[in-house]
Amino acid sequence: MAPPKISIGELEAKHPMYCKALKILVRQGTSSAQLQRTLCWDRLQLLNRSLPRQYKSPEQLMRIIQAEISTNQQH
Secondary structure: OOOOOOOHHHHHHHHHHHHHHHHHHHHOOOOHHHHOOOHHHHHHHHHHHHOOOOOOOHHHHHHHHHHHHHHHHHO
16 A cells, blocks of 8 residues: 655645654654654655755754753753
């Protein structure tokens, strides 16, 4: 069974939700391998491939979130 098609417009509309889900998973300590199997990672990657100038890759977002977490832990 093929996954349902999703439009770029739908992806863009749900971008904040995918970012929030990624942030929650990273804060919970989810491994990189596990993250790469999630729906939010897949959708963020699809957005980045479709519109790379507008959307960061999930890898970049993950590193940004990890940096924020480590900065907050140091204070």
